[in-house]
Amino acid sequence: MPYNLNLPEQFNAADYFIDRNVREGRANKTAVLCEERAFTYGQLQENVNRFGNALKSLDVRMEERVALLLLDTEIYPQAFFGAIKIGAVPICLNTMNRPKDFEYYLNDSRARVLVVDASLLELIEPIRNNLLFVRQIIVANGEAPAGDLSLDELTADQSTHLEAASTCSDDACFWLYSSGSTGAPKGTVHLQHDMVYATETYGKQVLGIKEDDYCFSAAKLFFAYGLGNGLYFPFGVGATAIYLPKRPTPDQVYGTIHRHRPTLFFGVPTLYGQMLEAEGSMDNVRLCVSAGEALPGDYINRWKDRFDLDILDGIGSTEMAHIFISNLPGDIHAGSSGKVVPGYEARIVSEEMTDVAPGEIGTLLVKGDSAAAFYWNKHQKTRQTMMGHWVNTGDKYYQDEQGYFYCAGRSDDMLKVGGIWVSPNEVESCLIKHPAVLECAVIGAPDENNLIKPMAFVVLKKPDQSATHMEAELQDFVKSSLALYKYPRWVRFLDELPKTATGKIKRFELRNMVYSQAA
Structure with a gap:
């Protein structure tokens, strides 16, 4: 059943998640621990406000996108909620992507400001001249090169006081880009009340x-x-x-x-x-x-x-x-x-x-x-x-x-074998029970008659085991537990499986591997 939040029409998520904790007496409570550093809710609020005021000094306005390419440090909540507090919209970017991906994200979103961790700046350098909308790059957790802005210097003299923008609960709040496993990544727009x-x-x-x-x-x-x-x-x-x-x-x-x-x-x-x-x-x-x-x-x-x-x-x-x-x-x-x-x-x-x-x-x-x-x-x-x-x-x-x-x-991962649907997850769940298997993934591959059959990609706990021996053993292992038509007709051994940043297996890369070799 739906859950009724009973939020006021005027609502700002930064006020709710940051300022409310201070109002309720948690100013001295630890909000963030990062390596050997600790930050209270009071300190977090001050830095959120400094960052929001810094964005305002750059003429960032309500509903403008602000791209974040940041590691998981105390800077993340400061930038994320600092943008939200002035009514701007932070975009959380995947730090494990490549320069061409960031070129797509930044041009697609039309973000004018990019906040980037100093250790990740090398991912932006190759595409700087291709960015159509970015006008300011703010560098966090390190020195900024000439022409960019240092987060520390930009926020040092900013006020620690900031009134939350008059957003409503249904205003845009933040974006997340989809993984793009079935086409170009999509900017997914979330609202102020979603969190x-x-x-x-x-x-x-x-x-x-x-x-x-x-x-x-x-x-x-x-x-x-x-x-x-x-x-x-x-x-x-x-x-x-x-x-x-x-x-x-x-x-x-x-x-x-x-x-x-x-x-x-x-x-x-x-x-x-x-x-x-x-x-x-x-x-x-x-x-x-x-x-x-x-x-x-x-x-x-x-x-x-x-x-x-x-x-x-x-x-x-x-x-x-x-x-x-x-x-x-x-x-x-x-x-x-x-x-x-x-x-x-x-x-x-x-x-x-x-x-x-x-x-x-x-x-x-x-x-x-x-x-x-x-x-x-x-x-x-x-x-x-x-x-x-x-x-x-x-x-x-x-x-x-x-x-x-x-x-x-x-x-698009389901297999039809002999006219019967086969779930890759079911075969994988069986394979993973074998004591020699660390990870596995199952896809469909064509046999000599161009009929689709299951193929398994396996990472072994001990890679030096005999591939020929292990292939037959794993096939027999699946046959002993599942219907015969579900067993993998081929088993290939890899050092690691290709994955997205979220840990999902990139099955399309495995399929591409199979079909490119067949061609």
Whole structure:
């Protein structure tokens, strides 16, 4: 059922997530821990205000886009909420992309101001002369080259006082770019109330997040999942966010957990698999969360056995801001995405858009008030995805008689073998249970008669094992558990799987690999 926020018509998200904490007496409470640095809500508010005033000094106005290419440090919430506070619209850019991607994002969004971490400036240099709209580059966490602005110098003399712009709850608030796995990335426009809705539903009713929690998200702030975990969930209740600027390797993650002792930990399936193979502890963590891709049930069981901790697997999307279907504490069905989060509704429909029966695979639709308003300059894509109150996720799902949702893969990932649908996720979940397998991905590939059959790409825990021997062993392993037509006809071994920044496997790259070799 929908959740009523009862927000006033005049509403500014920066006032809600930053200023409200100070008004409610948390000025001296730690808001952010980053490496060895700590920042209170009072300090964060002052720096948000300095940044907002700095943008105003550059004549940035309401509804103007401000692009953020930043690592996960204390600068992120300052820039993000500083822009929102003056009515501007921050755009969170994926730090793992390439210069040509940033050229697309910056020209597509028409952002006039770019805030970039000094360590990432090298990604902008090759495309500077191709940027049609950027007029000011602000460099954070380091020195600015000639012609650019230093964030420290720009904000040093700015006032620590700033009135929030008179935005309303339905004004544009921030953008996230979709991954672009099915075409050009789309600027997904979220509104001022969306972060509050996700906090009140998933944050409070699933996580049970409270003021004394410490939130550590290995998933980065630049995409939807990480933005909730590390920014607006903790700030929504006056909790503390823990940031890791470096790449989230198992050693870095375990080290951060040891140093700062989070109570809530957020990861992605790939990382959980890697952490299970590494040494470390999860002391003080009360709950773990996974999203980005379906989490193998085997990981959930092994994690529980090792740490006596639950992992809540769920599904969210850029369009919905965060997770809308999830397992719940005390109600975990390994291998499923769980049940609908309070405040959301979901349907599974056929190609004719009629509801399918339990157990039947269809397309997942979701409804909830954290949904994005539209895609920037993508009218047809908006109409295809945002169908009135419902958002078409593009994911294939089925629901069992008890109401649990199970992922069958993306619409374009499903295989039809001998006229029967095969879910890559099902075959992958079987393969991952083999003790030699670290990671795997399954796609469809043509046989000698040009008929589609499953092909598996596998990363072994010990790469020196005999490929010929392991191929036959893994095929037999799947045959012993699943219907015969589902076993992978070919098994290829890789050192690593290609992935997006969110940890999702780039299946299209695997398909390209197969078809380019066939050609």
